[in-house]
Each structure stands twice: as structure tokens, then as C-alpha cells.
Amino acid sequence: MRATPTSARARTVVSLLIACACAAALAACGTKQDTISPPAAKPFTVMLDWFPNADHAPLYAAISHGYFDQVGLDVRPIVPSETAEPLKLLAAGKVDMAISYEPQLLLARDQGLKLVSIAALVQRPLTSIIALPSAHVQKVADLAGKRVGTAGLAYQAAELRTALQSAGVSPSSVQEADVGFNLVGAMLSGKVAATLGGYWNYEALQLEQMHKHPIVIPVDHAGVPSYDELVLVVRSEEARLDGQDLRAFLQALTRGAQQVRSNPAAAAALIVKANPAAEMKLQTASIEKTLPATLPSNKSNPYGWQDPSAWAAFGSWMLAHGLIHSNPNTAGLPPFTNEFLPGQGI
Amino acid sequence: MTRRLLHALPAAALALALVGAWEGYVDLGLVNPIVLPAPHEIASVAWSNAGLLAANLELTAQEVGLGVLLALLFGFVLGVLIHLSPALRRAVYPLAVGSQAVPIALIGVLLVFWWGFGVLPKLFVIVLICFFPVVVTTVDGLSAVDPDQLKLLRTLGASRWQALRFGELPAAVPAALSGARIALAVGVIGAYIAETSTATSGPYAGLGHQINADINGLQTPRAYAAAAVLFLFAIACFYTLALAERVLAPWAHRPRGESR
């Protein structure tokens, strides 16, 4: 029986290949290219609430036009792995600013996190009750006896209950289902009659662009007190100590917002660049549709204004529904401040 | 070479049949394309997004390559240590078992808190998911070593370390490699979990992250295209390892059909 020669050469080749693969992988660890900024620019990480989308347009516009660089800030957006992450990492000191939702901020403060909102990106709720024509839901009252899907957040369930009660429907007659964040899929598959949690400037637009003609009822038109859907949050400490940076940030952001207003399509292009999953047509439509909601109703108030009476009313609503346990209007410092907005403050 | 291609024929045929059935299922209107797109649509989207898919595949491949390699090293070393020290085994083994039940979504935030927004948290997740099969197979492989061979080595004058080096470790390599095969197969889904449980900066963050973003952006066909790339990548990894195994541990393979 002939003996086969040891394939030492083949072993060397494979070992070399594996070594090369390792080297390449190790090299990958260090290939994150950060923007080379002039020595004066301070790194400033902003954690988004979700994947980059139309609501973040002012931020990306300000970055792209160099407005942050001009005030000495090197702003880096970070995408979270889920919506609860931004406030956690902000409180832990890992990021400088988080984009979040007013309800979520109040929940976090109720749990003792020392955070404060310094500006509102969107002045009204975007959360809506959305239904397809095939579900035969024209108004909230039509939800009786049907199944409604939410993204599983506690305050969405409370919003649904409030909407039903305002329409005179007993909440027990409506089945609630947690469909995660795939609300559109749930509706299209016919598993739920309607959803609460989709945005009138996002999911509703997606459906409209698919020619599905959805029925859209924003929650603040259904009996839920108005709140700021998207807010910029920082640690209370920073608000006390780094007021200058925050003020500069908001100045640059305001200029970015102006850019978005004057050229929505260019702004949409920036979103698509930051998020390849985003689609130009949808993002442009979304930016245009959202514009009115990004400005305060009272023209004399600056961009990013947060309405104290609206915040108070919403805080009381959350307390009444058992979502929080201490009254944000009376316990400690207020959850928001307008002092850093352009033209405001001491 | 032709023989290898012939070996691949049954799998290719089966895959083709399944894809054909899938295409029919969608074209007949039995399911809404937003929920399950047709294969032809997925293929055309994959073609037009080849650049994006390639960029994300490169990132995921790097994570899987490095992560699984680290898992193999860590798992193997831990397996050897557990084999050598019963005290360590009693201390570490139950914890290793429990580590498999840790919800990654929960610790994702912690990992980012420790190591930032780069690739390190993802590597940790992959190592966590993949190291355990390697530990188990290594320990089992070492325990199954022929005790007579170890006796023989002792009479030849081998120290404990030499017995390990000449006798136990090489004997355990086939078992460890089978653990490696499992680790690699799990590693690809591990990369998906890692990418969707840890925060990222930058538009390219691997195929898993892209699938998530595409699901959210209602780009379902492209999400499926990315999933298909992951599927094929996992197969390629598996068979590459099988090839490496044949070269590095040829004694574990008896050529079929040769009589003794």
C-alpha cells in the first residue's frame, strides 16, 4: 500500500490564509474613519432615537453645512439598537445628547434618571391610529370589537385607552396585540384592523405611497393631550455646566432647520446617505409633511420651543394613567427647559 | 473537481425546487409581496444593490471571521483548562452553561457602555454565542483520549505537559474541530444578533443591521436579498472550514472506498 505524502505544503497555505484573514479582520477594527476636525472642535455624540429618518433632517443638514464645526462642535450621530437605549447611555455618560420621546423622558425621570429636554424637534405627537380601508374604520368609535396592534410600549396602550374612552368605546371590547415595530406589515397582512404607534409622517406616508389610502388619526386628535414627539435630551448636569455648548448646538441646529425648510429634497438626500435603507421619495414627502409640526404655533417663540402648559397637561395624564408615580410638575426641577434656545435664557 | 460539482448537484436541485415553489406561491397571489417578496424581485434588487450588499457583507464577514476565531481560541483554551483542573471545571462549567441563556438584547447596552460604538461589542456577542460548543466538544474530546496511549507516553518519559502536548491535544483536535463547525454555523446568526443589539455609527454596519433597517424602511425585497447573502455566506464558511479540517487533521478522515 502506497503511503500518501504528508500535504505539508497545503497545511502551510491554509495556515497562511487563516493568518491573512485574521490580519484583515484585525485591520478592520481600526478602520473607522472619524472626521478630521480642527483642534478646536469638541467631539459631541448624539444618539438618535431610531434609524436616521426625516425627523433628523435638521441635524444632518447642520452637519453637512458645517454649522456645528463653526461653533466648535464635532457632532457624530449614533444609531441605537433599540429605542430605550439612548436615554440609558445618556444617563451613563456614554453619549452627550439623546433624541427621544417626551413620554419616554418622563418615564426615565420617574425612575430617577437626571435628564432634561432642551428642545423639541417635533412640536406635536406623530403617533397615530392608522387603519386600511378594508378594516372599515373611519373613526375611533369603529374600533369596537376589533383588534388593534401597538409597538408594545406601555404608554401606547394608555393612549389607546384614552382614545377609546373619548370616543365612548369600552376598552375591554378592543383586543390589543403587540406587533413590535413592524406596524405596516401587521396591517397589510390583515392580522390587525388598525395600529397605534405608527407616525402620520412615516408609516401613513408609506401606505399612501403604496396607494393604500390609509385612515390616519393622530392621537392628539383622539383625546390624548398634546406632547412633543421628538425631543433633544441631555443630562441635567450638562444643562447646568455646559450651557454654552448646548446653546451653540441649538444655534447650529436652528440654521440646519432653516436649510431643511428651504430645500427639503437636498435634506432628504442627506438622510438617504446616512441610512441606505431610506428611500428618497418617502423621505422627501416626510420632510415636507412634517415641516409645519416642527415650528411652534406661536410665531414669536423660537425653533425648538417647548410649551410649558402642554408639558404640564401631559405629565398629569401620564400620572393619572399610572405610567409614572410622581408628579413631574411638582417633583424637583422641570423635565424641560427653553433657556438654551436662540434668544432665550438668562 | 467534477466530482465535487456533482456532489453539489442534489443540494442545488433541491434549492431550485424550493425557490420555484416560492415564486409560484407569490405569483399566484397567495401572499402579499410586502410580507414575502417573489424570488425574481429579490434577485433584481440584489443586483441593483450589489455595492451596498458587498460593503455590508465585508463588515459582517470580518465580524464572523474574527469573532468565531476568538471564540475557537477561547473555547479551546477554556476546554483544556477545564480538563486539566477538576476544581476549575466545577467552578466554571455551570456558569458557561448559563451564559448561553443571557439575553443579548439586555446586555447590548452594557457592552456599548464599556467598549463604545465600534466592532468590539459585536465581537463580544459573537464570542459569547459561539464559545460554548467549542468548550463542550474540546472537553469531551480530551476525556475520550485513549488512556493506554497516555500510559505509553508516561513510560516513554513524558511529563504531564508533554503528555498533553503529544497525546491529548492532538487527539482532541477532531472533536474541537467539530465544535468549531458548530460555532461557525452559529456565528453567522451571532453576527446578526450582535449587529441588531448594539448601537452603531456610520451607514454601513453589516448585513444584520441592514436587514433590520430595511424591514423598518419597508424595503422588504432588499432585506430578503441581504438574508440570502447571509445564507450563502454561512454555507461558504462551513465548507471552507471542512476543507481546512481535512488539511489540518487528515488523520480524522479515512478516504472512502480504500480497502485495508
Add this chain to the structure above:
Amino acid sequence: MSTQLKSRDRATHESDSTRGGVALQGVSRAYRDRGGASVAALSGVSLRATHGELLAVVGPSGCGKTTLLELICGLQRPDEGTVACGPAVLMPQRDLLLPWLSALDNAALALRIAGRSRREARADAGALFAELGLDGFQRARPHELSGGMRQRVAFLRTLLSRKPVLCLDEPLSALDAITREELRDWLCGALVREPRTVVLVTHDVEEAIVLADRVAVLSARPGRVLAEIAVDLPRPRTPTAPAVIALRQRALHGLREGAHQL
């Protein structure tokens, strides 16, 4: 041409052991079987072999022959009695070649363990390959070799360990008659060139007579020494020679008697 294995004058136990002899005195050894009961393997065994002597041990299966060899090699310690031996190497019944090493690397194993470099060890081992008819198979893996070839590689490995005492556990029993004779001749030749103390365990009485200077006959379990037969015949010995046959009968008689004593 007759060759004589060197034999030394009888010396004291101590110098025997320091010079590479074997001395067992009153050795008993028991082990626990699967049920936990104590089984006596050897009982009161006293055996000696001087340096350069080949002692064959015959006996029925299960009489503790393997235990005896393991005691000599230091793998086990006696429950009673003393074992004084020079450094010993064991050649087990199964060749136990490491399947991931080539034939050459297997043969050179003891040298590598002793700290020699791979190149040196391979050179030393390779020099002997031709003598054993293994030339050309240095790079072959064990699973590519026949049983007889594997046994030869195991022999080489045993010899190359350079230990003064060789314990051979039925090394030729698994081979066919022709290979067995070849290896027998080779072993004799090797021992002439490099005298070692050899303790050879075999169930083949004829083989024992042909190879050994002395033959010890063990009883069935627990093993006791029934008889010691000196084989003072010149070498080479043919199995058909009357003297050999006579000694063979004596040994078989001893075995049968031992069986009767049960």
C-alpha cells in the same frame, strides 16, 4: 554461527537495579473491579533479571502478566513487596501508534520527549528504518500501514527510548507466522548490538523458549510463580530442535499443574 547473549555474573540486587536489571520481591497487587470488589492480580511474585538477560513470562490469560509489566515500568505500585528496576519502557499489546504522527515521528517519539529537536530525532530514527524493512514508509500515517509494519514501528519506538529495561507485552501475538519469525530474528540481532534487559510476556511457550534466557511460568489469577526454567541453549535456536521441544514440554507441564492447583 552461534551467538551468545552476554550474561553477567550474579551481582547484588542493588547493582542489578542500578545497572538496569529487574528485581521483584514478594510482590502482590490487587485492583478494584467494576463492582468494587477487590481482585488479586499478583500474589507473592519474586522474579529477577540481570542486565542483558531476556526473561520470558508465560501463563494463562488473566494471570496478571500486564500488571507485572506495569509494575516494572512504574505505572503501578505494589501493594506488598518491593520492585527495584532500572528505567523501563513498555511496548503494549496494541501498537498504540499516535494516528496524527507519521511512522518516523512515532518511532522518534521518545527522543522528542527527551528534548531532542525534531530534525535530530527524525535522523536517529530514520537510520533504523531500513533495517526493519520500513524504508520508504517514513512519512506514512499509521492507518496506511499493515499490522506487521505498525508493530515494527512500535518496536523501533521502544528501542529508541534508550531505556535499559524493555517490557514487551505479547509483541508478536498479532502477527502472521512469517512476520513473527522475521521480527524474532531482528529482535535477537538488535539485542546483540545493544544489550538490554528484556521482560517478554507471551502466551506462546515455544516463542518463549526460542527467545529467552529464562522462562518464568505464572499460575492463573492470582498470579504466582510456578516455575522458573533456565534456557541454556546456544542461539540461534530452532523450534524443532529436541532440546527446545523438551523445555517446551516442561513449561507446558508447569502450566497444566498450575491449572490443576486451582
